[in-house]
Amino acid sequence: MARAVTTRRKALNTAIAWAIGLLIFFPILWIIIMSFKSEGDAIKAPLDVLTSAWTFENYGVVQERSNYSRHFFNSVLLAFGSTLLGLIVAVPAAWAMAFVPSKRTKDILLWMLSTKMLPAVGVLYPIYLLFIQLGLLDSRAGLVIVLMLINLPIIVWMLYTYFREIPGEILEAARMDGANLRKEILYVLTPMAIPGMASTVLLNIILAWNEAFWTLNLTAAKAAPLTAFIASYSSPEGLFYAKLSAASVMAIAPILVMGWFSQKQLVRGLTFGAVK
Amino acid sequence: MATQHSRSAARLMMAPAVVLLLGWMLIPLSMTVFFSFKKFLPMRGDSMANGLDWVGFDNYARFISSSAFWPSVQATLVLVGGVLLVTIVLGVALAMLLDQPMWGQGVVRILVIAPFFVMPTVSALVWKNLFMDPVNGFFAHVWRSVGATPIEWLSQASLPSLVLIVSWQWLPFATLILLTAFQSLDQEQLEAAEMDGARWPQRFVFIVLPHLSRAITVVLLIQTIFLLSIFAEIFVTTQGSFGTKTLTYLIYQRVLESQNVGLGSAGGVYAIILANIVAIFLMRIVGKNLDA
Amino acid sequence: MGQIQLNQVSKSFGKVEVIPPLDLTIEDGEFVVFVGPSGCGKSTLLRLIAGLEDVSGGHVLIDGRDATETVPARRGLAMVFQSYALYPHMSVRKNIAFPLRMAGMDKAEQDRRVENAASVLNLTDYLDRRPGQLSGGQRQRVAIGRAIVREPAAFLFDEPLSNLDAALRVGMRLEISELHKRLKTTMIYVTHDQVEAMTMADKIVVLQAGVIEQVGSPLELYQRPRNVFVAGFIGSPKMNLISGAEAAKHDAATIGIRPEHIEISQSEGTWKGTVGVSEHLGSDTFFHVQCNASSEPITVRATGELALHYGAEVWLTPRPEHLHRFDDKGLRIA
Numbered sequence: 053m054a055r056a057v058t059t060r061r062k063a064l065n066t067a068i069a070w071a072i073g074l075l076i077f078f079p080i081l082w083i084i085i086m087s088f089k090s091e092g093d094a095i096k097a098p099l100d101v102l103t104s105a106w107t108f109e110n111y112g113v114v115q116e117r118s119n120y121s122r123h124f125f126n127s128v129l130l131a132f133g134s135t136l137l138g139l140i141v142a143v144p145a146a147w148a149m150a151f152v153p154s155k156r157t158k159d160i161l162l163w164m165l166s167t168k169m170l171p172a173v174g175v176l177y178p179i180y181l182l183f184i185q186l187g188l189l190d191s192r193a194g195l196v197i198v199l200m201l202i203n204l205p206i207i208v209w210m211l212y213t214y215f216r217e218i219p220g221e222i223l224e225a226a227r228m229d230g231a232n233l234r235k236e237i238l239y240v241l242t243p244m245a246i247p248g249m250a251s252t253v254l255l256n257i258i259l260a261w262n263e264a265f266w267t268l269n270l271t272a273a274k275a276a277p278l279t280a281f282i283a284s285y286s287s288p289e290g291l292f293y294a295k296l297s298a299a300s301v302m303a304i305a306p307i308l309v310m311g312w313f314s315q316k317q318l319v320r321g322l323t324f325g326a327v328k
Numbered sequence: 329m330a331t332q333h334s335r336s337a338a339r340l341m342m343a344p345a346v347v348l349l350l351g352w353m354l355i356p357l358s359m360t361v362f363f364s365f366k367k368f369l370p371m372r373g374d375s376m377a378n379g380l381d382w383v384g385f386d387n388y389a390r391f392i393s394s395s396a397f398w399p400s401v402q403a404t405l406v407l408v409g410g411v412l413l414v415t416i417v418l419g420v421a422l423a424m425l426l427d428q429p430m431w432g433q434g435v436v437r438i439l440v441i442a443p444f445f446v447m448p449t450v451s452a453l454v455w456k457n458l459f460m461d462p463v464n465g466f467f468a469h470v471w472r473s474v475g476a477t478p479i480e481w482l483s484q485a486s487l488p489s490l491v492l493i494v495s496w497q498w499l500p501f502a503t504l505i506l507l508t509a510f511q512s513l514d515q516e517q518l519e520a521a522e523m524d525g526a527r528w529p530q531r532f533v534f535i536v537l538p539h540l541s542r543a544i545t546v547v548l549l550i551q552t553i554f555l556l557s558i559f560a561e562i563f564v565t566t567q568g569s570f571g572t573k574t575l576t577y578l579i580y581q582r583v584l585e586s587q588n589v590g591l592g593s594a595g596g597v598y599a600i601i602l603a604n605i606v607a608i609f610l611m612r613i614v615g616k617n618l619d620a
Numbered sequence: 621m622g623q624i625q626l627n628q629v630s631k632s633f634g635k636v637e638v639i640p641p642l643d644l645t646i647e648d649g650e651f652v653v654f655v656g657p658s659g660c661g662k663s664t665l666l667r668l669i670a671g672l673e674d675v676s677g678g679h680v681l682i683d684g685r686d687a688t689e690t691v692p693a694r695r696g697l698a699m700v701f702q703s704y705a706l707y708p709h710m711s712v713r714k715n716i717a718f719p720l721r722m723a724g725m726d727k728a729e730q731d732r733r734v735e736n737a738a739s740v741l742n743l744t745d746y747l748d749r750r751p752g753q754l755s756g757g758q759r760q761r762v763a764i765g766r767a768i769v770r771e772p773a774a775f776l777f778d779e780p781l782s783n784l785d786a787a788l789r790v791g792m793r794l795e796i797s798e799l800h801k802r803l804k805t806t807m808i809y810v811t812h813d814q815v816e817a818m819t820m821a822d823k824i825v826v827l828q829a830g831v832i833e834q835v836g837s838p839l840e841l842y843q844r845p846r847n848v849f850v851a852g853f854i855g856s857p858k859m860n861l862i863s864g865a866e867a868a869k870h871d872a873a874t875i876g877i878r879p880e881h882i883e884i885s886q887s888e889g890t891w892k893g894t895v896g897v898s899e900h901l902g903s904d905t906f907f908h909v910q911c912n913a914s915s916e917p918i919t920v921r922a923t924g925e926l927a928l929h930y931g932a933e934v935w936l937t938p939r940p941e942h943l944h945r946f947d948d949k950g951l952r953i954a
Contacts (some may be wrong), residue, residue, distance in 0.1 A: 057429050066430040072422065073439035079496065080442055082466065083454055095464035141348060143339035152338035158618050161347065162611050165352045171557045173576045173598035175356035177583045179359065182356070182374075183358050195344065201352040210343055211516065212348050218565040224672050226707035229719035229766065230693040239718075241707040262562035264446040283449040293458060300450045311445030312438050317507050322501070 062149055063139040068284070086130055086297035087111070090269065094293035110298035118281070120299065127303075129192055130267070131260040134199035138207040141200075143249075146211035151223075163214065168205040172223035172265045183270055190272040199260045206257055210321050214248025261307050278303040357600070363593035371587045380590075387594035394591075396578055403487060404574040408555045410491035411498060414549065418495075419502030423534075426503070427510045437507075444500035448560035452569065455493045456482060456565045486570035492515060493561055497556075502547045509537075509543035542613070549610040556603055575599055621647045621683045622773035624669060624804030629678035631664055638664055639830035645775075646808060646823075646841075648683075648741075651800050654810045654891065662810045665827070666776055669808065671695050673679035682773060693722070693814040698767035702783065704759045705749035706766075706894070711739075713747040720922055737765040740799075755787045764799070774806035781816065793819060814854055815838040818842070826850050830869040848950035851876045857906060857919045859944070866913040872945035872953055879921035879940035886928075889935025893918065895928045909934060 074081075085101065086094050093104035114120050149157045179198070180189075190192030218241065226240045264279040267276050271280050282303055311318075364387050366380035374380060391397060426437060443451065459466045460481035468478035481489040513536065521531050557576050566572045568581060579599060583592030628641040639661045646652050654662040667673040668679060671692035679688045686803050687695050700703070706715050713734055714721075720730045738744045741761040747945055751759055760780060767775055769897040778798070781789045789899060797820050817824050818838045826833040826841065826849070834846040838854075845851035851859050855878055883889065884907065893911035905926050908917040920936060945953040 062429050062431070065425070065428040066432065068429075069430050069436045071423050072425065073436040076499070077439040077442055079451075079454060079459065080459060086458060088484060095470040098336070098466055106666060137542060141344045142831075143598065145345035145515035148341040152334050154338070158615065160342065161618065162615055164345070164349055166604075166607050166611055167349050168608070169553050169603050170353060170357070170574065171596075171603045172601045173557060173559065173579045173583075174600040174603075175360055175588050176580065176596070177494065177592060178356035178359035180584070181359070201348060204345060219705065221701045221703050221705040222707065224670075224692075225699065225701055225766075226718075227672065228670060228697065228699045229770075230722035231718075232693065235722060240707055244707075253391070258445060262445070265447040265557065268449070268560060268563060270581075273439065277451045279447050279560070282447070283560070285364050287454055288846045292466065296453065296457060300454055304452055304463065307447070308442060308445050311441070315437070315441060315504060319505055320502070323505055323550060 054199050065085045074130035080308075083297045083300050083304075087301045089297075091292065094150060094297070097317055108211075110294045111302070114295050114299045114302070117295075118299075120281070120302065123276055123278050124302065126192060127261055127279075130195050130199055130277050131257045133192075133196040134203065135207075135256040137196060137200045138204050138256060139249070139253065140209055142204060142207040146208050146215055148211050149208075150215035150218075151220075161209065164205040164208055168202070171257045172202075178271060180269065182316055188272060190275045192275045195270060195275055195277075198266050199263055202263070202266070203259055206259070206321050207252055210252040210255065210317070211248065213320065214252070215245060217248070218244050229272050251314065252321070254314045255317045255321045258307050258311055258314060338619055340550055360593045360596045360600075363589050364597050366590050368544075368589035368593075371589060372588060383590065387590045389461050389596070391582075391591055391594045391598065393511055394478055396573060399571065400573050400575050400578040404556070404576075405573075407494065407558065407574055408552060409491055410487070411494045412548060412551060414491065415499045415502040416547060419506045419547065420540065420544070422427075422503045423497070425505035425508050426507055441500040443496050444498070444504075446497065448497065448619050449564055452493060452561040452564035455489075460489055477547055482565055485569045486566055488574045490561060490565065490572055492557060493565070494555065497561075498551055502551070506540060506543055509540050513539050539612040546610070546613060549606055549613070552606050553603060553610070556599070556606070575602075621648055623683050624774060624806065625681040625684075627671070627679045627681065628785070628865075628925060629665075629668060629680060630676050631661075631668055631673060632676045637676075637830070639668075642832055644825065644832065644835070648806055649923055651797075651809065651820060651822045653817040653821035653823070654808065654825045654826060654827055655812065655814055656833075657853075658812055660827045661823060661830035662812075662827050663778055663840045664807060666778055666810045670697055670699055670776055676904045677899060680890075692810070696773040698761075698770050698772035698774075698777055699778065700763045700766050700767050700780045704751075704763040706759055706762055708751055711748050712743060712754070712762050712765075714741075714864060715751065719766060719770045733769045734765075737769045740768070741765050747882075756784050760784065760792060761795075764796070766940065768799070768803070772805070773931050774808060777807065777809040779812070781811070781813075781924075796820065814887075815856060818854065822935075824854075836853040844952070845876075845944065846952050848874055848876070851944055858917045860914065860916075862918075864915075864916040868943075870943065872943055873948040874946040874947065876944035876949070877942060879919040881939045882920045883907075883937040883939065884920050884922055884926070884928075885935045885937065886932070887935065889937040889939070891918070891936040893934055893936060895930060895932045895934055897930070898928060900925065907934075909936060911936065917951055919951055 057126060065323065086108045088108065089101060090107055092107070093101060096104065123296055149161060158265055183189045183194055186194070188197075218230075222240060223236060224243070226236045231239065264283075265281045267277050268283060271277070276284075285292065285299065365381075365384060367383050367386075368374050368380050421469065422440065426433065426440070430436070457465065462468050462478045462480040465478075465481075467481065471478040479485060483490070498510060499528070517535055518531055521535050526534060558574065559576055559580065562568055562572055562574065562577050568577045579592050579595040582588050582595060626642060626644045626645040628643060629639065630637065630641040631639040635737050654665060656662050664673060670682075671687070671690060675688060679686050682695060682697075694893065696792045707718065714735055716734045717730045720733060734747070735744070738747055741764060742757070743761055743765060746754060746758060751762065754762065763780070780796075782790055782791060793816060796807075796809075800820075804830065807883045809816075809820060818819045821838055823835065824838055824841055825835050827848055834841060834850045836844075841850060841854045844852050845854060846858075848861060852861060857879050860882075861874055861876050867873060867875045891913040893909040893913075896908040896910055896917055898908070899906040903924070905919045905922045905924070907922065907928060909920055910917050918936060
């Protein structure tokens with residue numbers, strides 16, 4: 053039983069929590085505000101920034117000057133492509149582990165997770181070399197494969213935990229009710245697995261979208277997703293705060309929205325079930 | 329239920345994932361180990377085709393004895409340790425706060441979690457320019473408004489600045505996990521302790537902290553693994569200057585910037601061993617949970 | 621029709637033999653209860669009949685036909701699971717119709733049967749809800765509904781009442797018994813609760829460690845338990861089992877006497893003892909009496925209210941015609 057608290061206590065909690073929440077969120081809020089200011093206004097003192105005129109021009113300029121949409125498209129392709137590819141490989145594996153477990157299932161699973169812990173920089177040169185040899189450097193195909201591989205353990209893991217939550221008795225009930233394997237998968241298993249698969253997809257799109265080691269090191273101009281494109285702003289050319297902000301807002305907005313829907317999955321996916 | 333037939337089918341279904349990950353792990357890993365025992369300077373004409381000179385453990389010795397090594401270890405420790413300290417202490421406090429009854433809890437949660445979804449390059453760049461720039465940054469304006477001289481954050485206080493940026497990104501993760509752990513705390517246990525005469529600080533020390541200990545350990549281990557390979561934040565802000573060259577960044581520079589592949593690979597092997605030590609502890613906890 | 625015959629059926633998991641070869645015949649229309657302590661193999665036996673587990677040896681015959689190699693779906697049996705195993709993403713209507721849909725029955729007939737089952741089970745108002753919105757008892761009924769629409773050769777119940785609270789359990793027990801009387805279909809029911817077994821069964825199969833200890837009607841088991849295990853398992857409160865010198869007087873290794881077959885008196889009797897805890901149920905009173913004759917307290921059932929204080933001195937007299945005698949192997953001495 054949650055204990056009832058006084059209204060005063062609740063008001064105090066609310067005030068403190070909102071203050072801290074806004075403080076943590078402030079940098080993001082500030083980017084959003086800056087993105088609607090002119091470059092001249094953006095470098096003024098904070099209070100002057102707030103009172104200055106609002107404008108949409110930055111969003112147009114970012115697109116015109118730097119071919120923003122190409123990088124956005126690259127990000128979308130990498131995130132969705134690697135997740136889809138990962139799903140194709142992971143679904144059968146997770147299925148087998150969850151429904152036909154053997155003595156080695158646990159070891160295989162743990163080993164898969166441990167590959168996620170391999171520091172990327174340790175294998176940077178071999179991958180770089182292989183990419184050159186195979187002509188994959190600065191190619192979307194190459195990055196889709198790498199992103200798929202680095203997130204594959206998490207996809208397998210999450211699907212495994214979701215599949216395992218489907219009670220065995222339900223599948224047995226379906227069998228008793230006369231469903232063959234095909235119908236069992238079609239009418240019982242898939243509908244029950246879809247929420248878990250959706251969560252997995254969501255989290256992996258987020259992880260792939262924000263990946264910033266391989267995307268920075270294996271792309272130049274052509275295949276660069278938003279992570280790499282934004283990094284190119286690090287060498288400033290005159291006044292660029294507002295444009296940087298506009299580009300940033302566009303880069304984080306879609307994933308921020310997705311992220312808010314995936315809080316629960318985040319805990320499950322990134323702690324490997326060690327926290328419940 | 330499991331028949332012979334379904335077993336072989338299961339093996340077949342796992343095969344693609346296992347083979348891919350095995351390849352992804354073994355091929356580059358063995359190449360790194362191979363390079364680490366070789367003199368390999370592509371800029372000076374060394375190549376696989378011409379054959380590489382075997383140098384034994386030379387690279388390993390030189391990597392450790394180079395003047396950049398110990399400072400990089402120090403930078404790594406400060407960065408990882410600093411971020412862990414900040415995120416766990418604040419994470420526990422924040423999780424405790426968010427677990428209290430309040431109005432608009434959902435919205436506050438969203439506000440707190442948001443930074444985790446900001447891509448590393450964006451957050452690094454925004455902090456560097458919009459906030460920490462010594463002339464036009466937000467902090468500079470604030471400092472000037474109270475008559476102080478603005479700090480050159482990323483050169484004068486480079487490591488603390490990086491700790492701040494990275495902590496901002498990872499605090500949501502720690503908070504979210506600790507909040508999950510808080511919510512699984514049995515309220516009756518707390519009430520029993522209250523009946524037994526434990527005051528709030530005692531309840532926190534004897535009931536709450538032990539309950540959180542596992543979650544804290546997990547946050548510690550997982551964050552350590554991710555923080556050890558922090559890259560984009562340094563790449564975008566300081567490029568490794570002003571004492572921010574961590575082990576990961578040092579290896580990156582050896583391999584790709586100065587193209588001393590042999591030396592960098594030896595460093596890579598060190599990094600892999602280091603990460604594995606942490607990973608073993610994490611995998612133990614995960615493994616135990618799998619049995620339960 | 622639903623006659624089920626097990627011939628030398630056995631089951632091993634790896635090297636562990638959980639059910640040694642056993643024979644059992646369940647007649648058409650019988651209500652058979654498998655009862656035994658947890659881990660005795662009763663659920664495994666049920667699952668062997670269902671086809672959810674492969675037998676390690678022997679044959680399962682349904683209506684005289686060998687069904688050992690037949691997949692569960694083709695055996696014509698319906699099962700009600702302990703967790704009910706309802707499909708959470710389907711409405712009650714779809715849950716109940718699922719086996720019919722799998723059988724490819726036409727829609728009109730499906731609807732007719734579902735409506736029919738729903739009215740029998742008082743589920744008509746809930747047909748469009750999801751299982752998650754139902755109470756435990758309602759879920760139980762949906763699971764039964766899903767079983768009866770198929771008009772199976774036999775129903776299999778795997779501890780179906782163990783997730784319900786006590787009051788609901790008694791109600792559902794009656795409902796299932798009534799269903800059996802009306803449908804006259806073979807039912808096999810697994811439980812660890814001997815009260816369920818006694819109240820519902822035509823025939824009880826007592827299992828221990830995969831071995832059938834005794835098969836018989838509830839009264840047979842009550843009156844003539846074949847061994848010490850059955851004697852102690854069937855009946856509530858438990859039969860008093862006494863070994864040692866007192867048993868030797870009756871030429872047995874162990875003697876048993878049920879609490880309801882002991883006279884209690886304040887003046888005279890066979891065994892002298894002191895009253896310990898008494899439990900007053902209104903209709904009956906249970907006394908736990910410490911006697912020299914037995915190392916354990918002896919439970920005595922007295923009808924109605926009998927006022928005996930803690931520590932009071934009493935005399936107990938077992939009725940000789942109800943004394944059970946067992947030899948040193950635990951078997952009944954005729």
